Amino acid sequence: MATTRTAHTVWEGDLLKGSGTVTFDSSGIGSQPVSWPSRAEQANGKTSPEELIAGAHSSCYSMALSHGLAGAGTPPTRLETKADVTFQPGEGITGIHLTVRAEVPGLDAEGFAAAAEDAKKNCPVSQALTGTTITLTAELV
Numbered sequence: 001m002a003t004t005r006t007a008h009t010v011w012e013g014d015l016l017k018g019s020g021t022v023t024f025d026s027s028g029i030g031s032q033p034v035s036w037p038s039r040a041e042q043a044n045g046k047t048s049p050e051e052l053i054a055g056a057h058s059s060c061y062s063m064a065l066s067h068g069l070a071g072a073g074t075p076p077t078r079l080e081t082k083a084d085v086t087f088q089p090g091e092g093i094t095g096i097h098l099t100v101r102a103e104v105p106g107l108d109a110e111g112f113a114a115a116a117e118d119a120k121k122n123c124p125v126s127q128a129l130t131g132t133t134i135t136l137t138a139e140l141v
Contacts, residue, residue, distance in 0.1 A: 009034065022047065040089045050085040050093060057125045058083040061098055064123035068115050069104055077103040095133045101141050112140050 005027075011020035019035040038046035058081040069076050084097045098120060104112055116138035120126055126134055 019046075022052070039087060048087070050087045053093070053096075053125075053129075054083040054085045057085070057096060057098065057123075057129070060123045060125035061100070061119055064126075065100065065102070065116060065119035068119050068122075069107070072111075072115065074104050074107040074111070077105060079103075093132055095135065096129065097135045097137070099137045099139075101139050103141055107140070109140055113138055 006025040007022055008025060009020050009022045012018055015036050017036075019033060021031045022034050023031040033046045034048060035046050038044060039048035039050065043051070061083070062079045062081045065079055065081075066076055080101045082099045084099070086094045086096070088094045100116055102112065102116075107115075116136060120134060120136045
């Protein structure tokens with residue numbers, strides 16, 4: 001069964017001086033302010049499209065890796081995933097770097113590296129972002 005999740009943004013003003021609010025409709029978790037300076041300069045308490053992508057990618061990747069590890073008989077105790085999404089004004093998103101630190105009892109570094117790469121390749125958000133260079137650092141702790 002397919003699911004659809006919805007968010008909407010209300011923007012007022014031009015790009016450089018305007019601002020907006022993104023609202024997370026499906027979850028009802030609230031709204032967050034967004035602006036060009038929060039995207040291209042300092043966040044100053046506001047979010048950006050890149051931060052939203054980072055949240056989506058880090059959570060999707062964690063789910064995919066957890067599922068793959070469990071399917072291989074080595075479920076993780078803990079996964080901590082960070083996604084760094086780089087935005088260059090005038091160019092757009094120039095890359096995403098995933099960093100995962102994991103506790104996976106009974107799995108060696110080679111097996112973990114293979115599972116981590118597979119999750120990077122196959123998580124739905126990675127697949128949606130195939131036009132972007134995605135790199136990975138994976139570490140067992």
